[in-house]
Amino acid sequence: MNTQEFHDELKAGGFEPAVAIDRPVGYAMGEHQHPFDACPFVTAGDITLVVDGVSSRYGVGEVFRLPAGTPHLEAAGPQGVSYLSGRRPVTQA
Structure with a gap:
């Protein structure tokens, strides 16, 4: 992509x-969550998510969704x- x-x-x-x-380098964030749908596209380096x-692990050119x-x-x-990072607000019903 x-x-x-x-x-x-x-x-x-x-x-x-x-x-x-x-x-x-060295960035890490403990367990957390977001109040929106996230859709990131990696443009440099890489990131590891634990769910x-x-x-x-996601590298350059990869998209992940949360x-x-x-x-x-x-x-x-x-x-x-x-x-x-694209964000989509969650609508409350």
């Missing part, structure tokens, strides 16, 4: 425009990580 395809996918999926996020005890409320841990790879 390239950047334009990513932006097109966000728009089609009802996500807000992507914001650029950079995390340095339900399962560790997954539904709102999903508890997870995250850590930047040995070169840090940069990504574009």
Whole structure:
């Protein structure tokens, strides 16, 4: 996937425009969750997420999705990580 395809996918999926996020070498965040659906696209380095005890690494050109409320841990790879992150607000019924 390239950047334009990513932006097109966000728009089609009802996500807000992507914001650029950079995390340095050594970045790690303990278990947390977001009040929005997240759809990041890795542009440099890599990031590892742990969801339900399962560790997954995402590198350049890869997209991952996290539904709102999903508890997870995250850590930047040995070169840090940069990504574009689309967010989709969760509507309350």
